[in-house]
Amino acid sequence: MGRPASKNPKSEALTIRLDPKTRFILDYMARFKGQTITTVVERAILAAAANTVITRSDGYEEHHTTWQDLWDVSEGVRALEVSKVPELIPTFEEERRLSFVRNHWPFFFSNEKKQHYLNHYIDVLWPRIDEFIQLHEDMKHMDYYAAGNAMLDALKNAKLSPPKWPPEQKSTPPTKGSGNFSRDLDDDIPF
Structure with missing residues (x-):
């Protein structure tokens, strides 16, 4: 029989320095919402991350990336x-x-x-x-x-079936004299 799943399988501690005012605000938010300080911080991070979007254009359309695309x-x-x-x-x-x-x-x-x-x-x-x-x-x-x-x-x-290694080469590039390159590329340079 396997071990029962823990409530929080893996969490990490984060130590931060807060001035007294910021710490008071954090305590205030936790009390007001009936949450732990950890929950208040986690939800604030999620809210901030939801508004952090990387936008890229490929010339035709814009692509948007959020933390959820990378997670x-x-x-x-x-x-x-x-x-x-x-x-x-x-x-x-x-x-x-x-x-x-x-x-x-x-x-x-x-x-x-x-x-x-x-x-x-x-x-x-x-x-x-x-x-x-x-x-x-x-x-x-x-x-x-x-x-x-x-x-x-x-x-x-690890008892996994491994991939084929090394991978098979699709084809070899043509070389000079193989029929595809009948002349020297330096012939095209005008000087």
């Missing part, structure tokens, strides 16, 4: 979604993780279009993502697929 129960998916939004100013490490995930897409996405996440893989791999990235950096000159092979082992240890 996922999976920590790894949340982190990846946030790292794709320039307005949220992703750090170098966030961009590095996103690049690694895109290059090792079979472990993170359902197909090469990279539109749908594989949460069950991400939940296993994400706690060790920096380890896999470092392995890739250290080994890519000798064994480009080393990090992928380590991720395969991690998924197998």
